[in-house]
Amino acid sequence: MKLLQLALRNLWGYPLRTLLTTLGVVFGVGSVIAVMAMGAGAERELLKEFGRLGIKNIIVNSKEPPDKKKDEQTNQWAFNRYGLTYKDERQIRDTVPGLSKVVPALRRDEFVWHGSKKLKATLYAVSPRYMDLFGLDVLRGRPLGDVDNTDVKRVCVIRRGLLTELGIFADPIGLPLMIGDHYYRVIGVLADSEFLGYQRKALNVDSKTKEIYVPYETVFRRLGTRKIERQQGARKATDVQLSQIVVGVENDDDVLVTARILSRLLDKNHEDQDYEMVVPLEALAQKRKTRQVFNYALIAIASISLLVGGIGIANIMLATVTERTREIGVRRALGAKRRHIVAQFLTETTVIATLGGLVGVGAGFLFIAAMQKWTGWQFAVTYTSLGLALSVAMITGLIFGIFPARRAALLDPIAALRHE
């Protein structure tokens, strides 16, 4: 306690010198904190992005194979048939082990009519589980239920933004909407939460939130999946049974194996590459890996400034020892042992480094706040990083204090007393 007080007094005696000495540690700790916060922020962002997607999920999307296009041109009347099928879905459900869910979805563009207002929107024919799978929360009304599916009801859940664009401001629940060639009754309204970057890519949706969700069975059994589009005289006939199958795996560790099984199974059913598989877990691991390399590089750079800070402390303390040789001699004459002298100087360097560390934490926070404001990057300061940075600062002080402290302790008391 006494030592601590003494150390603080000595440092207080030369505020400018103390400030300059700590500067290195301040920058070191500050940059360590900032870098770690940056890493943690990016990690959190990643987890948010992938978490909504579900890292236990595997997403298979239908894709129009490029070479099929020619057929379409030669024979305008044939239906362009490609993509995932109902059969795929059934096979996956029946043969692949360890799955928690298999959720099919069909997506296609349709016109939505309300009165004389016409809008292009995206129709999602999904099983009800799809809704909670991707966090589609109903603002008003209710989400799609199992009964809607089994009873092939013509009901829909619609994005709020779409309602506004259609000019519907009254309570939409129960309102009939013409979607494509059929009428659906609105049973629920969804919030306009946009999908995040990777999520959007994986789910194969664009950023616009003009989606309508209807029961899958309704589309498949009642209306069929064939579709004829007429556009400026040209005619495009397609038949895609499923545009997407989301497969949930029960166990984290089995995701990659399951993905391999799935791709083998699908390869057997599909001659053309008319599907693509997205494994969020794999992508997450990939992204994490690149992040980590980046983080380590940054932390290494930050550590170098901490090292420089430590050397600065050692340098100043050596000068201090020379300057206070007389005092050391007096203390030795009055009964201080070598270890007392070592303790005194080590306390001083540790205190100075810790002070620097504390100021550095403050500087780091300021830097983070500024960066957040200007760049909009996500930062997350974790307690671990605070503790780590502070203890590293303390250890720096200790290590770089040892040399000057030893030097002070080994001074010959007689010579030290005679020192001017």
Next chain:
Amino acid sequence: MTEPVLRLEDITRYFGVGDARVQVLMGIDLLVEPGEFLAIMGPSGSGKSTLLNILGCLDRPTSGQYFLHGEDVAKLSDSRLSTIRNERIGFVFQSFNLIPQLTVLENVEVPLLYAADAKKGRARELLDRVGLSHRLKHRPTTLSGGERQRVAIARSLVCDPVMLLADEPTGNLDSKTGEEVLELMEELHRDGRTIVMITHDPEVSERAQRTLHLRDGLILEAASA
């Protein structure tokens, strides 16, 4: 007969090695009784300071035996010597050697930092005794020379040593303040404290009970006052 405070037997001290070897103390025998006030005189280069360093356990003799309170301290470790300096010896230096960053009170308390059983109140008591109780919070640099030396004397007494070693205690003081310091030392002597004082001023040495003359590393005569 009481045990002597210190006994030196044939103490020698060399510095350097080989051709550069210089013998400073040629074989000193010395006995100091409890309660004695001894002055050691001698011209510069006579080995006064070296002797004092050995007496003060700051230095070890090259050969010979040094009994302090019956204990042979000539061969002790650095750590043990530190403890002995702390507990049994009080130093008073010519240039006071107060620590400028500390207040008067803190300066007097410094030896207590290194003592096994620190008696906190003693520092104030002693400062009161040397007449400086009104300067507790002052820095040494704001005090006069005489006052500084009185602080140093208070500091030397704070661990209740068996012996006070004074190295030219009046050397940096004018005659008036020097007189004050000497009176204080005499007072301590009257209280039964053992004092060994180095000086080259015959007037100062007259205040002691006994004066030793040191020349070329040997004691010339032991004159009793």
